[in-house]
Amino acid sequence: MARLDVLPVARSHEEPKTSRCSGCAVRDSALCASMSDTELTALRVIGRRRIVPAGQIVSWAGDASTFCANLVSGALKVTATLADGREQIVGLLFPGDFVGQLFTDETTLTVTAIVDTDLCGYPRAAFETLLGDYPRMERMLLRRTMASLNEARERMLSLGRKNAQERVAGFIFDLAARAGSRGADGLLHVSIPVSRGEMADYLGLTIETVSRQLTRLRTNEVIAFANGDRVCTIKNPEELSEIVNPD
Amino acid sequence: MARLDVLPVARSHEEPKTSRCSGCAVRDSALCASMSDTELTALRVIGRRRIVPAGQIVSWAGDASTFCANLVSGALKVTATLADGREQIVGLLFPGDFVGQLFTDETTLTVTAIVDTDLCGYPRAAFETLLGDYPRMERMLLRRTMASLNEARERMLSLGRKNAQERVAGFIFDLAARAGSRGADGLLHVSIPVSRGEMADYLGLTIETVSRQLTRLRTNEVIAFANGDRVCTIKNPEELSEIVNPD
DNA sequence: CGGAACGTTGAGCATAATCAACGACTGTGG
DNA sequence: CCACAGTCGTTGATTATGCTCAACGTTCCG
Numbered sequence: 001m002a003r004l005d006v007l008p009v010a011r012s013h014e015e016p017k018t019s020r021c022s023g024c025a026v027r028d029s030a031l032c033a034s035m036s037d038t039e040l041t042a043l044r045v046i047g048r049r050r051i052v053p054a055g056q057i058v059s060w061a062g063d064a065s066t067f068c069a070n071l072v073s074g075a076l077k078v079t080a081t082l083a084d085g086r087e088q089i090v091g092l093l094f095p096g097d098f099v100g101q102l103f104t105d106e107t108t109l110t111v112t113a114i115v116d117t118d119l120c121g122y123p124r125a126a127f128e129t130l131l132g133d134y135p136r137m138e139r140m141l142l143r144r145t146m147a148s149l150n151e152a153r154e155r156m157l158s159l160g161r162k163n164a165q166e167r168v169a170g171f172i173f174d175l176a177a178r179a180g181s182r183g184a185d186g187l188l189h190v191s192i193p194v195s196r197g198e199m200a201d202y203l204g205l206t207i208e209t210v211s212r213q214l215t216r217l218r219t220n221e222v223i224a225f226a227n228g229d230r231v232c233t234i235k236n237p238e239e240l241s242e243i244v245n246p247d
Numbered sequence: 248m249a250r251l252d253v254l255p256v257a258r259s260h261e262e263p264k265t266s267r268c269s270g271c272a273v274r275d276s277a278l279c280a281s282m283s284d285t286e287l288t289a290l291r292v293i294g295r296r297r298i299v300p301a302g303q304i305v306s307w308a309g310d311a312s313t314f315c316a317n318l319v320s321g322a323l324k325v326t327a328t329l330a331d332g333r334e335q336i337v338g339l340l341f342p343g344d345f346v347g348q349l350f351t352d353e354t355t356l357t358v359t360a361i362v363d364t365d366l367c368g369y370p371r372a373a374f375e376t377l378l379g380d381y382p383r384m385e386r387m388l389l390r391r392t393m394a395s396l397n398e399a400r401e402r403m404l405s406l407g408r409k410n411a412q413e414r415v416a417g418f419i420f421d422l423a424a425r426a427g428s429r430g431a432d433g434l435l436h437v438s439i440p441v442s443r444g445e446m447a448d449y450l451g452l453t454i455e456t457v458s459r460q461l462t463r464l465r466t467n468e469v470i471a472f473a474n475g476d477r478v479c480t481i482k483n484p485e486e487l488s489e490i491v492n493p494d
Numbered sequence: 495c496g497g498a499a500c501g502t503t504g505a506g507c508a509t510a511a512t513c514a515a516c517g518a519c520t521g522t523g524g
Numbered sequence: 525c526c527a528c529a530g531t532c533g534t535t536g537a538t539t540a541t542g543c544t545c546a547a548c549g550t551t552c553c554g
Contacts, residue, residue: 080404083494088407090400101397103390108397135382142385143350145392150348150355152399153337157327159406160335160451164510196533204407209510211534228519229533247330411542443501456542458502475551476501495554502549512539520531 024120029096030070031144034136042133046126050119058099058111058119065107068100068124074117075193079110079201089202090152092194098144102128114194159204167203168213169243172223176234188234189226196229217243271367276343277317278391281383289380293373297366305346305358305366312354315347315371321364322440326357326448336449337402338395339441345391349375361441406451414450415460416490419470423481435481436473443476464490 021027021040032040049072052058058076059067071093078091090109093099101107102124122130131138158167172190180188192199200207217223222240224233234240268274268287279287296319299305305323306314318340325338337356340346348354349371369377378385405414419437427435439446447454464470469487471480481487 078400080400082404082408083492086408088404090403101393103393104397109400132382132386135379135385138382138385138389139379142389142392145389145396146348146350149392149396149399150351152396152403153325153327153356156337156399156402156406156451157329157335159403161329161333195531204403206511207533208512208535212510215534245330442499453543454501455503455544459542462502498551498553500549500551502547504545504547506544506546508543509541510539511541513537515534515536517534518532520529522528522530524525524527 024072026070026072026096026120030072030120031098031137031140032070034140035134039134042130043122046122046130047120048122050121052113052117052119054113054115054117056113058113058117059107059109061108061110063107065101065104066124067121068098068102068127069119069121071095071097071099072118072120075114076117077112077114077194077198077202079112080108081110087201088204089198090155091148092202098141100124102131114198164203164205164209164213165216165243166246167205168199168210169217169222169240171199171203172217172232172234173240173244175232180234183233188237190232190234192230192232271319273317273319273343273367277319277367278345278384278387279317281387282381286381289377290369293369293377294367295369297368299360299364299366301360301362301364303360305360305364306354306356308355308357310354312348312351313371314368315345315349315374316366316368318342318344318346319365319367322361323364324359324361324441324445324449326359327355328357334448335451336445337399339449345388347371349378361445411450411452411456411460412463412490413493414452415446415457416464416469416487418446418450419464419479419481420487420491422479427481430480435484437479437481439477439479 021032021044022037024030024032027033032043035043050069052074061081073095076093076097076099077089078093079087080090081087092114093111099111099119101109131141158170162170172192175192176188176190180190183189194202196207196210199205200210203210214223217240218225220236220239222234222236222243224235225231226233268279268291269284271279274280279290282290297316299321308328320342323340323344323346324336325340326334327337328334339361340358346358346366348356378388405417409417419439422439423435423437427437430436441449443454443457446452447457450457452460461470464487465472467483467486469481469483469490471482472478473480
């Protein structure tokens with residue numbers, strides 16, 4: 001039962017620069033963006049920075065819901081599991097995202113670091129209280145939660161009605177839209193932040209099916225891989241778009 | 248493009264009793280529950296009751312997001328669709344539930360009445376403003392949105408990782424938990440509020456597969472049907488539970 | 495009475511899962 | 525330095541699950 005408060009915590013001798021909010025990488029993208037520098041003190045006094053190494057579980061389904069956090073750097077996966085071990089990734093979290101289940105005593109989802117991850121964590125009860133004191137932050141959280149709900153609903157469409165080809169192509173497509181960078185060759189390059197197994201758990205497929213669909217996209221010269229299996233080049237955006245959104 | 252404001256509206260000659268909030272069926276379960284009788288005036292002045300007949304579309308995906316509502320009686324389905332017509336029900340709404348997509352200019356989902364439905368509707372902009380003036384209502388909406396997100400994530404697990412048998416059994420099981428009533432025979436009876444086709448769209452299956460799985464549950468005497476295809480009796484709750492949550 | 499909507503059942507098929515083998519790469523210990 | 529195990533990804537053969545296409549029964553309503 002690894003829990004946030006008992007995780008190994010990397011800690012430098014003096015308070016690191018980045019723990020002073022004004023220099024924080026997500027000062028303007030996390031919920032803190034709703035707060036003025038002076039208001040931020042209230043958040044800072046209940047916050048504690050934590051580094052979670054890749055692969056480590058942040059919170060198990062069934063744990064008491066005692067913590068929440070802003071994600072500062074790295075990435076987390078949120079998974080739902082069945083008793084027999086079948087697993088579905090129901091969310092991926094990146095810098096600026098909010099982590100945790102509020103207004104509930106028991107968590108139902110497991111949160112795991114997929115790379116080394118830096119969190120700015122708060123006791124849930126204290127954070128909920130604060131939320132009542134800072135309406136702009138509560139509003140921002142409401143907007144984000146609604147956006148997450150819309151995303152979740154898009155994913156239900158994908159999981160319920162799309163075939164393997166469409167799901168895999170859609171995953172690449174979405175990644176490119178969110179985090180693609182244009183290379184010197186004028187083509188979009190995307191770093192895939194997860195393993196094949198995690199892609200499968202995200203898309204509701206098996207590793208083998210994901211692999212075969214990627215091979216198929218590669219064979220058809222829609223995509224190509226560079227620097228191993230984790231960097232993808234989009235060679236034919238029109239064709240990719242066609243596969244993602246068929247008539 | 249059916250829109251809330253151009254839908255046929257049933258209207259009695261004098262203001263009906265139930266439109267006075269104090270007598271409203273969902274006064275204590277909808278978002279209004281967060282308001283005192285006096286505060287409620289603010290909501291009432293922007294609200295308009297609307298009756299939507301079964302089968303009618305309340306809002307199309309792609310419409311401007313100009314309205315939201317509390318559901319007073321009846322039921323709605325929220326669907327996501329692909330260009331080629333494939334459809335997924337991403338949510339079912341019942342009395343007391345909130346309807347609409349806030350903080351966005353364009354809707355991405357279609358909302359349809361599955362039975363005659365009574366709504367208490369508001370202009371979105373006015374409602375959003377009100378939300379800022381009544382923190383308890385905003386907090387209640389935040390809690391509900393988070394609960395919806397958790398539900399959506401459970402459904403992602405179902406759509407991504409459960410087989411047809413588990414999905415159909417799970418649907419009956421969830422219905423029974425939410426709205427089952429114990430009959431004179433001591434058994435749980437559940438009214439199924441949707442057609443087979445809607446069940447299929449909800450579960451990410453085809454009509455035929457849903458029908459076959461129901462037949463299988465009936466053959467194994469786990470369930471039985473009474474009064475046609477829409478009322479279900481749970482004859483063997485242990486077995487049903489076993490199917491829903493296998494080891 | 496005829497037609498439409500809804501649900502069930504059957505036959506055949508396609509898609510993705512399963513089971514298995516193998517190559518590439520990485521870190522470890524002899 | 526190299527042998528080795530372990531992880532990750534790919535590919536092949538086979539199977540099973542759920543989809544497609546088709547027929548048919550029932551109910552309801554014009």
